[in-house]
Amino acid sequence: MKINTDLHSHSGHSGGVGQIDIKKYLETLPLKGINVFGTGDCLHPEWNRYLKNSFIINEKTSLLEFNRESQKESETNPSFLLQTEIILTSPLQKTSKGRKGVHTLILFPNFESIEKTTQFLEKKGMKNTIGRPFIKCSSNNEVSDTLNHILDIDDTIEIIPAHVMTPQGVYGSINPINNMKDFYGESSERFSAVETGLSADPEILSLIPELDNMTLISNSDAHSHNLNRVGREFSELEMNSLSYENIINAIRNNNVTLTAEFNPTEGRYFLSGHSDAKSGHSKGEYCIFSPANTPKDHICPICNKKMTIGVLDRAFEIRDAQGGEDRKLGYLTKTRKPYKSLVPLIEIIAASTNTVSISSKKVIDIYNTIILLFGTEINLFTQDKKKVQQILTDNNISQNIINGISEILDNNFSFSPPGFDGTYGKLNLGIKEDFLNINTVKLSDNHTTTTNTLKDFI
Numbered sequence: 001m002k003i004n005t006d007l008h009s010h011s012g013h014s015g016g017v018g019q020i021d022i023k024k025y026l027e028t029l030p031l032k033g034i035n036v037f038g039t040g041d042c043l044h045p046e047w048n049r050y051l052k053n054s055f056i057i058n059e060k061t062s063l064l065e066f067n068r069e070s071q072k073e074s075e076t077n078p079s080f081l082l083q084t085e086i087i088l089t090s091p092l093q094k095t096s097k098g099r100k101g102v103h104t105l106i107l108f109p110n111f112e113s114i115e116k117t118t119q120f121l122e123k124k125g126m127k128n129t130i131g132r133p134f135i136k137c138s139s140n141n142e143v144s145d146t147l148n149h150i151l152d153i154d155d156t157i158e159i160i161p162a163h164v165m166t167p168q169g170v171y172g173s174i175n176p177i178n179n180m181k182d183f184y185g186e187s188s189e190r191f192s193a194v195e196t197g198l199s200a201d202p203e204i205l206s207l208i209p210e211l212d213n214m215t216l217i218s219n220s221d222a223h224s225h226n227l228n229r230v231g232r233e234f235s236e237l238e239m240n241s242l243s244y245e246n247i248i249n250a251i252r253n254n255n256v257t258l259t260a261e262f263n264p265t266e267g268r269y270f271l272s273g274h275s276d277a278k279s280g281h282s283k284g285e286y287c288i289f290s291p292a293n294t295p296k297d298h299i300c301p302i303c304n305k306k307m308t309i310g311v312l313d314r315a316f317e318i319r320d321a322q323g324g325e326d327r328k329l330g331y332l333t334k335t336r337k338p339y340k341s342l343v344p345l346i347e348i349i350a351a352s353t354n355t356v357s358i359s360s361k362k363v364i365d366i367y368n369t370i371i372l373l374f375g376t377e378i379n380l381f382t383q384d385k386k387k388v389q390q391i392l393t394d395n396n397i398s399q400n401i402i403n404g405i406s407e408i409l410d411n412n413f414s415f416s417p418p419g420f421d422g423t424y425g426k427l428n429l430g431i432k433e434d435f436l437n438i439n440t441v442k443l444s445d446n447h448t449t450t451t452n453t454l455k456d457f458i
Helices: 022-032 045-054 111-123 140-153 181-190 244-252 311-321 345-352 361-374 377-381 385-394 399-409
Strands: 002-006 036-038 055-057 064-066 079-091 099-108 134-136 158-161 193-195 215-217 234-238 256-262 272-274 286-289 339-342 413-415 427-429 439-442 447-449
Touching: 022 045, 022 064, 022 361, 022 377, 045 055, 045 111, 079 140, 099 111, 099 181, 111 140, 140 158, 140 181, 158 181, 158 244, 215 244, 215 256, 234 244, 345 361, 345 377, 345 399, 345 427, 361 377, 361 385, 377 399, 385 399, 399 427
Parallel strands: 002 036, 036 079, 079 134, 158 193, 193 215, 256 339
Antiparallel strands: 002 234, 055 064, 064 079, 079 099, 099 158, 234 256, 272 286, 286 439, 413 427, 439 447
């Protein structure tokens, strides 16, 4: 059987997240087609109590189900898997650039293993007042010892480096390193998978040789229950029957049949640049560069401060540092599984109807109408384009919306400008743009764009 999993989310206790009720997730997940969803923040004491009070453990699957009076009714709803993201920090061993903080995903089989992990981390001085526990280590050896201890609590606990290419990921631009072991130490040898993150996909991660034999999984890292957040990335796993242990085994054995990827160019850290939110910039002033055009010193031409280095730039830097110079974009290692680059349906509807707000009643009503036709958003995107068009036409869906969905299915779209420096890319339907040519400095009183040679990046 194939199971759609989205195993990284957050509760209302994480920074930048509003109040979250698990019932809101239960309303959204069936629309998206997600079968198993990460609980988020399961080490946080208040959220942990909420999970215990809101769910029952299914004895057959070791997964959580919403605590309803009728067990039969709950079987039609998504299951939940105990999960948290933690922040580990450590000084870098090979440089004197200060401490590096890395976000890391942990999956748990039960509340008992969570309790033992919490007790261990509290002895290490864990700060646990927000959704992501914060653990300060003295070296990468201590990072390794910490994670090895957690893995030894239960042999089905899984540790996965989170959104590995973003600034807070292990390969990220904040105090950058070029090998996973430089931060995680020997514990990295026990990792089976990494999370691609919203600004990267299997093609980008295939540039990095040390990931060749690791499973790639995709998760939404949802910070709300909204339709453009939940399930925007997911992993389809093959297993004989649904259970926590089978999910872990599928990840460890790379039994991934498909990952759905947020288009990297929409991701907030895809290219290098500086947004107009930076000090020294006026409103509307920003710069953005493709790898072929990024200033060698990484200095912003507007404010003369260091820019935020994008995921694509970092992928090429790591590729070269690991001796993979012969790898180009478009190269996929033999272990890479099929993937689709998708755009959330709610965003497609808003763009097709020229509606600014994706939460407007008009957009939501159209979304619900389309979901009634296909059952789930995943079902829509995995069907033949002509069949999708026919169903939408037969049910009097606006031609503009049919065209918008068709453009996504044809991969005839772009994000312009692409995502950079914490800013999501802006969707353009029916327009293809070569992001490898971008060299833009936009000032308050003028806008200059030049295109340079692509060099050897493609």
